[in-house]
Amino acid sequence: MNIAHFAQTRHATKAFDKNLKINDKTFDQLRTLLRFSPSSVNSQPWHYVIASTDEGKQKVASATAADYPYNEPKILNASHVVVFCARTSMDQEYLTQVLEQEDRDGRFANAEAKQGQHTGRSFYANLHQFDLKDTQHWMEKQVYLSLGTLLLGAATLEVDACPIEGFDHRIMDEVLGLREKSLTSIVVVALGYRSEDDFNASLPKSRLPAEKIFTDI
Template identity: 50%
Template sequence: MDLLNILHHRHTTKAYDKNRKIPAPLVAQLLESLRFSPSSVNSQPWHFFVADDDAGKARIAKATSGPFAFNASRVMDASHVIVLSSRNTLPAEYLQTLADQEQADGRYADDNARTTAHKGRSGFVGLHEQAGDVPTWTQKQTYIAQGFLLLSAALLGVDATPMEGFDAAILTKELDLAQKDLSPAVIVALGYHSDADFNAKLPKSRLPEKTVFTHI
């Protein structure tokens, strides 16, 4: 596996072959890449909505109307589409769920270790609550998950399109996100590009190394 070659050839897909589906074993791996993404204090402040048929994709495509119509075909023609949403709050009961899961997964040597970890995470969340930026913080964590998904897709030979071009209000209503204390962060379409995907034929363009790195 040549990581640099994959990075140079990965691209944002502009058109999908609607007749090609991602094999189930690869889908399972892609979903695991989301579930195992890192997050600050293991907060995992996200929820992922997965559409793998026309009915599910049509629900998401409702948010690609008006000025976002250019994304409609990318949603409908892709094999799978995932809405990455972030939590608006991290209440005490959710933090307790995290602690219970870590306990079940054997991450604590003893009760003291569990108490210390739980107190530390709760304290860090409290700092963001005081700053009033919990939704911004959780969205940042959700974008880490997006990065893991995009790289994992490229490693598995699956094309992807991250999209912020959607009507958040429409998507929030369609998926009942407000009632779930969630906000939509980004949509990612997954599948295999078609011959109409002009971006697959273009060379990559990035600023040179000397422009983006400073060695100190």
């Protein structure tokens, strides 16, 4: 597989065919891509709300209706919609949860290795909380790593996608009950198959020339 081909041919889909649905087998692969996305010190500070029913998509779309109405049909006509969420804190309880899962998955040769992992991850969590004071921003950057993983992965599966930041985060958090779960919405991705109205599909790809963005040393 030439993965560069998919990077060069994927695009932000502007209109979806509401009658075309992603099958379960394909969407299971997309779920796997999200779950196994990379994150700093394997912190995994994310959660994904997946809307595939009309009711679910309507909830998500309600966060676009007032100020971002052009994004509403993308969400309503997509096959599936993923709301990417970030944690609102990275406390010791959560760090322990991640550590114990790693232990169950057999990542540690002995107790010393387990403690070393916990010490290292706690160092970075404390660094961002107490010294850099940018924990929320740090966690959101990890969420965007998973966004990139999904977009490229969807293209390889010939699934169309559109990342969407144009929505009211307050409304989204409220309708999905995120705050009481210590989560907040970050970005949305609509997934499905483009319709004939997707003008972006026929436009040529445009990027700055290679000599402008690469420096070889």
